[in-house]
Amino acid sequence: MELQDKIAIVTGAGSGIGRASSLLMAKQGAKVVLVDFNQTTGEETLQLIKEQGGEAIFVQADVSNSKDVQNYVQTAVDTFGRIDVFxxxxxxxxxxxxxxxxxxxxxxxxxxxxxxxxxxxxKYVLKVMENQGSGSIINTASTAGIRSEHSASIYSASKHAVVGLTKAAALEYVKKGIRVNAICPGGVKTALTSSVERMFTETGYVPEEVSVMRMGRYAEPNELAEMVVFLSSDKASYMTGSVVVVDGGLTL
Structure with a gap:
């Protein structure tokens, strides 16, 4: 198994790419610390992992709150002793x-x-990984992190920032045994993309340009999870600072 006995933290683990990645990581042998603001969906992911024979714990957190972040990082270390994948x-x-x-x-x-x-x-995971001398971080950016989406200027700016943070951290920690990469999903079949369609209906506002799924469909969350597991594993040992587009040709 690609992640046998690795300790992984996943934020946004209650749904979508986070849930699919958590399940696949556990299936590949990782022990997973599930983090989500929504306790109900987070605990659902925990139950799904247990049902497939995996090992995990759930920590409720607001990822924008420093104390909550320090808590989920410390809980991971207290429970499993290290953090191999974030x-x-x-x-x-x-x-x-x-x-x-x-x-x-x-x-x-x-x-x-x-x-x-x-x-x-x-910030807080890197401190743990630096002490270990190893670790892999995967940040979720977006195709909106390498080009803009119409009428989503702030989202686009935020995801461009994620790409910038990824490259900066990769550069700063490249000689400390830590790899930092980002994935850029296009349209993925998740609650988030469903909320976009509802938003158009509820507000009556539709952008002048809407992204075209060139493959004629959204990605399945598991198609992104496969890339996350790859970047988490030793198979990606020579990759850091990479911004990996997984978008079915959306940005062509």
Missing amino acids: FNNAGVIQKFAPLAEVEDAEFDRIMSVNVKGVFLGM
């Missing part, structure tokens, strides 16, 4: 609107989770 995945989508119409509070909400949450997770 899938820094939790994120939120903005309410679609032209830039000049975005509310200040909406800007703060998106940046708080998507940027500060990623920063705080790396």
Whole structure:
């Protein structure tokens, strides 16, 4: 198994890519610390892992809250003794609107989770990994982190920031045994993408341009989970600072 006896933390583990990755990591032998703001969905993922014979614990947390982040990191260390893999995945989508119409509070909400949450997770996990002399971090960016999405300026800015944080951390820790990479999903069949479609209906606002799924479908969460497990494993031992696009040709 690719992740046998590895200790992994996954944020946003209660649904979508986070849940699929948690399940696959556990199936590949990892012991998983599941982190999510939503206790109900997080505990559902925990139960699914236990049903397949895996080992995991759940920690409820707001990833934008420093104390909560320190708590899930310390819980991982107290429970399992180390952190080998960190899938820094939790994120939120903005309410679609032209830039000049975005509310200040909406800007703060998106940046708080998507940027500060990623920063705080790396800040405290990197300290543990540096002491170990090893570790793999995978940040969830987006195709919106390498180009813009119409009417999603703040989300795009936040995901560009994730790419920047990934490259900066990869550079700073490359000689300390730590690899830091990012994935850029396109459309994925998750609750988040469903919320986008509902948003269009509820608000009556549809961007002038909407991304086209060139394969004619959204990705399944497990298709992203496979890449996460690969980047977590020793098979990706020569990869750091990589921004891996998994988008079915969306950005072509």
